[in-house]
Amino acid sequence: MTVAERGFPTAEFRARLKAAQSRMEKAGLAALLLTTEPELRYFSGYLTRFWESPTRPWFLIVPAVGDPVAVIPAIGAALMGRTWITDIRTWRAPDLKDDGVTLLTDTLHQLVGPSGRIGLPMGHESHLRMPLADYARLARGLAPIQLVDDAGIMRALRMVKSAAEIEKIRKACGIADRAFARVPEIATEGVPLDQVFRRFQMLCLEEGADWVPYLAGASETGGYGDVISPATPDPLARGDVLMLDTGLIWDGYFCDFDRNFAVGESSPAIDAAHARLIEAVATAMQIAKPGIPAADLFHAMDRIVTGGAGGSDAGRLGHGLGMQLTEWPSLIPTDDTILQDGMVLTLEPCIETSSGRILVHEENIVIWAGGAEFLSTPSAPDIPILKDPA
Amino acid sequence: MTVAERGFPTAEFRARLKAAQSRMEKAGLAALLLTTEPELRYFSGYLTRFWESPTRPWFLIVPAVGDPVAVIPAIGAALMGRTWITDIRTWRAPDLKDDGVTLLTDTLHQLVGPSGRIGLPMGHESHLRMPLADYARLARGLAPIQLVDDAGIMRALRMVKSAAEIEKIRKACGIADRAFARVPEIATEGVPLDQVFRRFQMLCLEEGADWVPYLAGASETGGYGDVISPATPDPLARGDVLMLDTGLIWDGYFCDFDRNFAVGESSPAIDAAHARLIEAVATAMQIAKPGIPAADLFHAMDRIVTGGAGGSDAGRLGHGLGMQLTEWPSLIPTDDTILQDGMVLTLEPCIETSSGRILVHEENIVIWAGGAEFLSTPSAPDIPILKDPA
Numbered sequence: 001m002t003v004a005e006r007g008f009p010t011a012e013f014r015a016r017l018k019a020a021q022s023r024m025e026k027a028g029l030a031a032l033l034l035t036t037e038p039e040l041r042y043f044s045g046y047l048t049r050f051w052e053s054p055t056r057p058w059f060l061i062v063p064a065v066g067d068p069v070a071v072i073p074a075i076g077a078a079l080m081g082r083t084w085i086t087d088i089r090t091w092r093a094p095d096l097k098d099d100g101v102t103l104l105t106d107t108l109h110q111l112v113g114p115s116g117r118i119g120l121p122m123g124h125e126s127h128l129r130m131p132l133a134d135y136a137r138l139a140r141g142l143a144p145i146q147l148v149d150d151a152g153i154m155r156a157l158r159m160v161k162s163a164a165e166i167e168k169i170r171k172a173c174g175i176a177d178r179a180f181a182r183v184p185e186i187a188t189e190g191v192p193l194d195q196v197f198r199r200f201q202m203l204c205l206e207e208g209a210d211w212v213p214y215l216a217g218a219s220e221t222g223g224y225g226d227v228i229s230p231a232t233p234d235p236l237a238r239g240d241v242l243m244l245d246t247g248l249i250w251d252g253y254f255c256d257f258d259r260n261f262a263v264g265e266s267s268p269a270i271d272a273a274h275a276r277l278i279e280a281v282a283t284a285m286q287i288a289k290p291g292i293p294a295a296d297l298f299h300a301m302d303r304i305v306t307g308g309a310g311g312s313d314a315g316r317l318g319h320g321l322g323m324q325l326t327e328w329p330s331l332i333p334t335d336d337t338i339l340q341d342g343m344v345l346t347l348e349p350c351i352e353t354s355s356g357r358i359l360v361h362e363e364n365i366v367i368w369a370g371g372a373e374f375l376s377t378p379s380a381p382d383i384p385i386l387k388d389p390a
Numbered sequence: 391m392t393v394a395e396r397g398f399p400t401a402e403f404r405a406r407l408k409a410a411q412s413r414m415e416k417a418g419l420a421a422l423l424l425t426t427e428p429e430l431r432y433f434s435g436y437l438t439r440f441w442e443s444p445t446r447p448w449f450l451i452v453p454a455v456g457d458p459v460a461v462i463p464a465i466g467a468a469l470m471g472r473t474w475i476t477d478i479r480t481w482r483a484p485d486l487k488d489d490g491v492t493l494l495t496d497t498l499h500q501l502v503g504p505s506g507r508i509g510l511p512m513g514h515e516s517h518l519r520m521p522l523a524d525y526a527r528l529a530r531g532l533a534p535i536q537l538v539d540d541a542g543i544m545r546a547l548r549m550v551k552s553a554a555e556i557e558k559i560r561k562a563c564g565i566a567d568r569a570f571a572r573v574p575e576i577a578t579e580g581v582p583l584d585q586v587f588r589r590f591q592m593l594c595l596e597e598g599a600d601w602v603p604y605l606a607g608a609s610e611t612g613g614y615g616d617v618i619s620p621a622t623p624d625p626l627a628r629g630d631v632l633m634l635d636t637g638l639i640w641d642g643y644f645c646d647f648d649r650n651f652a653v654g655e656s657s658p659a660i661d662a663a664h665a666r667l668i669e670a671v672a673t674a675m676q677i678a679k680p681g682i683p684a685a686d687l688f689h690a691m692d693r694i695v696t697g698g699a700g701g702s703d704a705g706r707l708g709h710g711l712g713m714q715l716t717e718w719p720s721l722i723p724t725d726d727t728i729l730q731d732g733m734v735l736t737l738e739p740c741i742e743t744s745s746g747r748i749l750v751h752e753e754n755i756v757i758w759a760g761g762a763e764f765l766s767t768p769s770a771p772d773i774p775i776l777k778d779p780a
Binding site: 006047048049050052053054055056074075078079092093095096097099122125126128129131132136149194197198199201202205206208209210211212213214215216225226227228229230231233247315316324325326332334335356 | 618623706
């Protein structure tokens with residue numbers, strides 16, 4: 001196991017580019033046109049929180065031959081200039097009349113030739129990060145060049161992580177492990193849940209997170225109603241189950257897992273539900289290896305948490321993980337994606353404790369040729385109990 | 391001035407709906423179809439950090455008559471059920487074959503009639519948060535109903551804030567004010583910049599931020615190269631200018647402003663540049679009122695920071711602010727948006743200190759009928775000096 005370092009060597013970007021171009025040749029694509037944060041970062045290493053501003057579009061072109069070309073707002077030129085990308089074309093954005101569209105159109109004409117096909121991610125879990133009106137204008141300006149689906153190339157590439165990517169996710173998981181271990185410092189009966197949320201994010205930062213894009217959770221009796229709600233100011237009550245689910249970032253890579261705690265005391269029903277969730281994870285781990293479909297992990301866990309009823313409204317029992325909080329594949333009955341060496345997944349079984357009440361547990365794993373390894377430190381069957389305030 | 395409270399009364403959502411429907415009638419739109427986080431939240435109050443997961447699409451329909459209809463993944467039903475929205479239609483997502491498209495198509499057919507026009511935000515600073523392939527399928531399923539531009543309705547509505555929205559932004563600004571006042575606790579010569587970033591985010595949380603989606607900055611001699619970079623591990627050096635620019639959230643609303651600090655000592659050039667930035671802000675404040683174009687604020691500041699050269703590569707000297715870190719309008723020469731009572735803006739002058747080195751200062755303001763008011767506590771002309779470590 002290597003030690004995680006910031007950034008990637010240029011060789012890693014060259015390997016990604018080569019793999020993309022090999023697939024592009026098979027798919028008959030003259031270029032990929034990319035618009036979202038993880039897509040640009042995957043090929044360039046361009047890492048900034050400035051994507052939080054929705055104002056400006058950003059473009060990266062991966063041609064069938066040659067290095068990627070960045071077509072970006074001038075405000076990003078200095079930072080992009082510190083990546084391995086050398087062909088950086090800029091305009092002064094925002095431009096209300098022509099926000100990069102002419103520059104992008106001209107660049108694509110130059111790179112693609114008169115009748116190529118340009119691939120964009122158009123499938124599940126993708127979106128286009130530019131105004132629809134500008135996309136229509138781009139399509140008109142490119143004709144007869146066609147904008148088509150990327151044939152799943154971005155998905156296929158990003159779904160399998162490199163050793164360096166896995167070390168970054170491992171590092172993020174370690175940070176969250178340490179923060180979760182310190183939850184007893186900040187959460188006891190009577191503390192408002194929103195204060196727990198603030199303090200937990202502070203723990204994540206203190207333990208080394210670059211930032212904390214995601215935190216959800218709840219504290220309710222006998223389980224919670226959902227797993228995506230923001231905090232309320234309600235104080236933790238004795239007998240509650242407190243759940244915290246975090247996606248924190250280290251060097252641009254996420255962890256995504258949760259932990260459950262019993263406030264003051266547990267109950268036989270909660271003890272049993274928590275132990276069942278841990279059992280579900282352990283069962284999935286036994287079969288997780290290259291060559292099986294993602295759906296098999298779903299069924300292995302679903303048999304334990306529902307008796308094989310086919311899951312819950314949450315819709316899946318885990319998913320891919322990497323530059324985004326959630327990525328392909330999905331652990332659902334219909335996802336037949338074959339697991340490969342280097343895939344990073346969450347196992348996220350959900351159990352109903354009573355009508356409308358659930359418990360969810362989540363771990364992060366990596367698939368190796370020889371089997372699966374935990375990236376998060378797996379929880380024991382016993383739910384941790386947060387002691388009464390002194 | 392009212393005290394900021396969480397959420398909004400239903401009357402506020404009804405007023406937004408009424409204003410939208412009035413504009414829709416004029417524009418001949420049978421419905422609005424919305425897909426992004428702020429668009430859904432604007433009409434529903436649906437607030438969750440779960441949007442960090444790109445997997446699932448979410449839809450809100452604002453019909454020409456009647457209340458909004460949510461078409462969302464089942465995982466969000468419980469939380470949406472706690473808003474004022476009552477017509478909530480769900481599917482179990484992710485569904486690899488039909489991720490809500492049929493449900494959305496059927497719902498739109500039902501609401502819109504056989505030949506209406508449905509508006510989506512397609513213009514500047516907008517995007518569509520659903521896969522392009524599903525959008526194409528939706529368009530085919532709706533024909534002869536057309537998907538058209540929303541005629542700028544979302545932009546026009548969101549650009550003017552209600553009193554309750556302004557109080558939330560004010561609260562966010564106050565939290566950042568207090569965090570910036572404590573920077574001397576965490577930043578002195580020798581502290582690595584990435585540690586300053588972590589500690590500053592902790593201060594924001596300790597002072598009351600719900601979360602901290604945005605932080606950028608730099609610490610360099612004589613000014614910095616850009617304003618969007620993540621932290622390096624380089625230690626702060628005597629004579630550096632440290633800049634921290636944060637967008638933190640309180641109850642779903644952002645502040646967005648920065649502060650500059652001299653590490654250990656300043657220089658006459660930095661002193662002068664900082665004072666010039668403060669002067670630029672003060673000059674813009676004198677003219678900021680309803681009825682003038684946004685471009686006038688640009689020119690007022692540009693005359694002071696460049697002598698009227700027309701700005702820099704950053705492209706603008708301020709922007710709108712609200713549910714997103716950056717919103718319309720832009721303070722650029724070509725934005726002739728007329729300022730209105732209730733608009734919240736940033737004033738963000740940028741000055742070049744030497745070739746490739748800049749200083750940027752930023753404040754947040756609200757436009758009232760009688761003039762402008764600072765929401766951030768405005769900085770003094772003197773740059774604060776971070777004392778040497780004890």
